[in-house]
Amino acid sequence: MTARQFVSFACFAAAFMCNAAIAQTPRVVQIVVAVESQQFKDGLGATHRTQIESEVAALVATELGKPFPIFDWRASPGNVVPVATLTAAIIERQLGDPDTSDPEIKLVWRAKAEGIELVMPREIESTLYKASVTDRPIDDFGGKFRRALGEAAVAWVNSETNQNQLKDKFLRHVLIANKVVPTANSEFVVVPLPWQDVKMRQDSVLRVEYVEGTPDPQQMRFTLTGMAPRLADPLLGSTQTLLGNCQRGGGPVPDADRWNKCVAPLSTNPLRRVSVYADPYNYEPHPDVLNGVIVNE
Amino acid sequence: MRTTHTTIGCISLLLVTLTAAGGDFKQVYKAKPAPAVANPAAAAATPATPTPTPAAQVESPQAAVARGEALYRNGDIAGAAKVFEAHAELAGTPAEKSSTFFRLGVQWQGEAAKLPATQQLEARQAAASAYERTLQVNPNSGAALNNLAQIYKSEPANVAKADELLTRAIALNDSRKGVYLLNRAALKRDAGDLNAATDLAKQAAAEDKGNLEAHKMVMNVALLRDNASPLLAYIDDLNARGLVVRALDSAAEGLAKFPNDRKRLLTSVARTISNSAYTADPWALGETDAGRAIGKFSQDPAIGTGVSELFQMLRTPVPADSLVWWKDGFDKYMWPREGSPAEAMLDLTRRCGEIYSGIGDARAEAYYRMSVDLNGKLNAESRALLALAEILYRQKRMDELNRLLAENEDGLMQAKGRTLAAADHLHTYELRLALGMMYGYVGRFKATTPPNYAASIWMLVHAQESAQKYNEGAHLPPAEQIKLPPNAVKMLSTGYATTNNPRESVEARLKGAERFLNSGQTRFAQQVLDQEWQRTLPNDLDAGQRQRLAELTARAGTN
Numbered sequence: 043m044t045a046r047q048f049v050s051f052a053c054f055a056a057a058f059m060c061n062a063a064i065a066q067t068p069r070v071v072q073i074v075v076a077v078e079s080q081q082f083k084d085g086l087g088a089t090h091r092t093q094i095e096s097e098v099a100a101l102v103a104t105e106l107g108k109p110f111p112i113f114d115w116r117a118s119p120g121n122v123v124p125v126a127t128l129t130a131a132i133i134e135r136q137l138g139d140p141d142t143s144d145p146e147i148k149l150v151w152r153a154k155a156e157g158i159e160l161v162m163p164r165e166i167e168s169t170l171y172k173a174s175v176t177d178r179p180i181d182d183f184g185g186k187f188r189r190a191l192g193e194a195a196v197a198w199v200n201s202e203t204n205q206n207q208l209k210d211k212f213l214r215h216v217l218i219a220n221k222v223v224p225t226a227n228s229e230f231v232v233v234p235l236p237w238q239d240v241k242m243r244q245d246s247v248l249r250v251e252y253v254e255g256t257p258d259p260q261q262m263r264f265t266l267t268g269m270a271p272r273l274a275d276p277l278l279g280s281t282q283t284l285l286g287n288c289q290r291g292g293g294p295v296p297d298a299d300r301w302n303k304c305v306a307p308l309s310t311n312p313l314r315r316v317s318v319y320a321d322p323y324n325y326e327p328h329p330d331v332l333n334g335v336i337v338n339e
Numbered sequence: 340m341r342t343t344h345t346t347i348g349c350i351s352l353l354l355v356t357l358t359a360a361g362g363d364f365k366q367v368y369k370a371k372p373a374p375a376v377a378n379p380a381a382a383a384a385t386p387a388t389p390t391p392t393p394a395a396q397v398e399s400p401q402a403a404v405a406r407g408e409a410l411y412r413n414g415d416i417a418g419a420a421k422v423f424e425a426h427a428e429l430a431g432t433p434a435e436k437s438s439t440f441f442r443l444g445v446q447w448q449g450e451a452a453k454l455p456a457t458q459q460l461e462a463r464q465a466a467a468s469a470y471e472r473t474l475q476v477n478p479n480s481g482a483a484l485n486n487l488a489q490i491y492k493s494e495p496a497n498v499a500k501a502d503e504l505l506t507r508a509i510a511l512n513d514s515r516k517g518v519y520l521l522n523r524a525a526l527k528r529d530a531g532d533l534n535a536a537t538d539l540a541k542q543a544a545a546e547d548k549g550n551l552e553a554h555k556m557v558m559n560v561a562l563l564r565d566n567a568s569p570l571l572a573y574i575d576d577l578n579a580r581g582l583v584v585r586a587l588d589s590a591a592e593g594l595a596k597f598p599n600d601r602k603r604l605l606t607s608v609a610r611t612i613s614n615s616a617y618t619a620d621p622w623a624l625g626e627t628d629a630g631r632a633i634g635k636f637s638q639d640p641a642i643g644t645g646v647s648e649l650f651q652m653l654r655t656p657v658p659a660d661s662l663v664w665w666k667d668g669f670d671k672y673m674w675p676r677e678g679s680p681a682e683a684m685l686d687l688t689r690r691c692g693e694i695y696s697g698i699g700d701a702r703a704e705a706y707y708r709m710s711v712d713l714n715g716k717l718n719a720e721s722r723a724l725l726a727l728a729e730i731l732y733r734q735k736r737m738d739e740l741n742r743l744l745a746e747n748e749d750g751l752m753q754a755k756g757r758t759l760a761a762a763d764h765l766h767t768y769e770l771r772l773a774l775g776m777m778y779g780y781v782g783r784f785k786a787t788t789p790p791n792y793a794a795s796i797w798m799l800v801h802a803q804e805s806a807q808k809y810n811e812g813a814h815l816p817p818a819e820q821i822k823l824p825p826n827a828v829k830m831l832s833t834g835y836a837t838t839n840n841p842r843e844s845v846e847a848r849l850k851g852a853e854r855f856l857n858s859g860q861t862r863f864a865q866q867v868l869d870q871e872w873q874r875t876l877p878n879d880l881d882a883g884q885r886q887r888l889a890e891l892t893a894r895a896g897t898n
Contacts, residue, residue: 109549164698166618181862201616202584325549334522336482339441
């Protein structure tokens with residue numbers, strides 16, 4: 043529910059009949075669970091370990107889809123090439139003398155976007171089994187390890203501070219679209235993200251990057267704000283935004299030139315390679331509710 | 340301004356698009372022509388009453404819509420509504436009809452908000468009529484129930500009806516349940532029923548943790564209360580669901596709103612940071628929105644000292660004795676009073692120890708020490724103490740480990756005495772295990788002076804006895820029954836070996852392995868029967884033991 047003006051709901055409602063026609067960028071983020079601890083690898087055996095890894099990965103993907111539906115979280119991306127990967131690794135860390143104490147078993151997270159490893163803070167690691175806990179189910183007796191790992195992973199995903207860290211360190215680097223469409227009236231920029239599916243709160247911000255200019259190409263970066271549904275063609279039913287600030291080659295572009303310098307080139311040939319990121323993404327559970335009124339049945 | 344589409348045009352677009360999109364509009368229209376005007380232009384010029392059309396004449400959708408628009412522009416809301424409803428009736432299937440009426444209702448509801456006050460009632464009535472029609476076709480349209488309730492709630496005579504509609508919508512249990520719950524919460528709040536409003540908003544928040552509106556509604560109602568008790572209960576809920584940032588923000592809001600409850604609210608801040616779901620660096624609290632808001636109370640007479648001490652100890656561990664505000668509830672002997680600042684600080688210091696220990700930061704030790712000091716002489720909760728002992732043992736700081744044991748041994752013993760008297764076998768087991776391991780760390784396997792129980796072997800043997808008593812009463816499956824873990828079995832075995840009792844040393848391992856194997860815990864059995872240990876066994880080992888060792892080793896698959 044947002045503070046948008048209560049206007050044009052018939053158009054709004056009609057717009058969503060056309061959702062299926064929106065060209066979507068694959069926003070697939072692969073979830074990988076990897077049991078790397080030698081203790082557990084030995085105890086579980088390859089087949090059982092793989093089974094646990096894929097089951098817990100599916101669980102994590104489902105859980106991450108709740109706060110971050112703008113991304114398509116998948117444990118098995120199939121033929122789709124994921125734009126990023128989030129790995130939950132179960133590692134062991136020896137804190138004391140290995141002859142007298144067991145290693146700690148940690149759940150650590152690694153992230154990669156566009157082929158680049160991102161640094162995740164160590165604070166978000168969690169301990170599955172402390173060194174003092176020797177009663178660790180390394181053979182998954184009675185499904186104890188699978189259950190403990192699943193619970194730890196879900197608890198991790200549901201921690202608000204972890205979600206904030208994910209947004210800050212990872213999700214803002216994950217490509218969510220590779221196209222934006224400036225409208226003819228030089229006011230709105232439309233992004234091919236289906237409004238109802240991505241559940242983006244109005245105060246979310248999109249960051250758009252591309253390279254512009256010859257012979258001296260410059261990195262262009264602008265933000266898009268004021269998320270709203272697109273109620274007309276083109277891209278009816280997708281996400282409509284307003285141009286925020288803009289930088290060219292790292293320097294600010296004056297307000298008066300922003301549209302012409304930053305957005306307008308995207309309407310002309312040759313087509314630029316555009317990257318769109320959510321920075322930050324804020325979740326809205328009911329994007330079709332305004333002031334308590336449901337506008338789309 | 341977010342969109343540029345005309346609103347009046349949208350009604351027409353709606354009707355043309357939706358009835359046509361239904362696929363049957365033309366056929367239905369031809370089969371059942373609605374009363375219509377022949378000349379839309381004429382209708383536009385006619386302010387009030389549409390001109391009747393001969394029944395045989397067919398009006399195009401565009402013409403009918405134009406006629407409705409004209410009526411609307413001329414202020415004849417009821418007339419326009421009638422025209423649009425007549426056209427909505429032409430939608431094909433029941434589902435299409437329900438959908439068309441619903442959208443018409445939405446449109447009128449939107450128009451009502453923009454019209455002059457004198458026309459709003461009529462527009463609302465038009466919207467209500469469209470929703471009623473939707474519900475006639477589809478009684479389970481949660482969206483229509485909800486939206487109709489939103490119209491009725493503003494009419495004093497219909498508030499009860501609005502409540503009933505929302506109750507029906509909630510009972511549908513569909514994907515919009517959170518919306519219905521929130522709207523009903525607002526209804527209850529506006530009626531002054533703050534308890535019901537809180538419960539409903541909390542339910543909405545629980546349905547979807549990401550529902551910020553639900554959180555805001557709970558806060559909105561909580562801040563209307565006379566005291567912070569409902570807010571504190573909500574903060575506990577947030578903590579239980581891992582929503583620690585919201586818990587801190589809520590406490591910060593409460594500090595501003597409830598001056599008389601600041602002590603309890605600041606205590607809740609420490610509890611939140613102690614939550615295992617709080618994975619941010621504790622020292623960075625001051626850089627968060629909540630931290631900044633809380634920091635503004637550093638001069639407050641009731642909690643100013645507590646705020647300063649909190650930020651100080653989060654930056655770096657301090658001696659527990661130096662705390663003033665946070666010692667409230669602590670008598671140096673017993674466990675701090677439940678709900679007291681001291682109890683919250685005890686948990687917070689242990690949590691800081693765990694966080695820094697996990698990332699290999701040396702501050703862990705000092706935080707564990709704070710926690711141990713705040714635990715009281717009667718050391719009933721041994722987690723921080725054991726963690727500290729482990730650090731010292733790992734670093735081979737045996738003198739300090741001995742000192743730590745000496746300082747806390749008496750308290751652990753007294754705590755154990757109490758759990759024994761209460762026949763609390765589980766906690767007796769934990770305390771005996773903790774003592775047994777700590778005695779083992781310092782090499783005190785057997786007491787050289789009375790009391791004879793102040794030693795590792797005695798404690799571990801009796802810990803296993805407590806475990807057995809607990810298991811007998813708890814009726815747990817074998818794998819979940821408590822038993823000495825492998826490192827404790829090894830410690831016991833080492834204790835016997837060190838005190839020249841090789842037969843018992845082997846026996847401890849054999850019994851431990853047997854317990855694990857009987858519980859299906861093969862890997863633990865392997866750990867206590869490890870090959871390296873077996874190679875150290877004397878050649879003249881008792882034949883019976885050798886035989887059992889071979890059998891157990893075979894069962895464990897250690898060879």
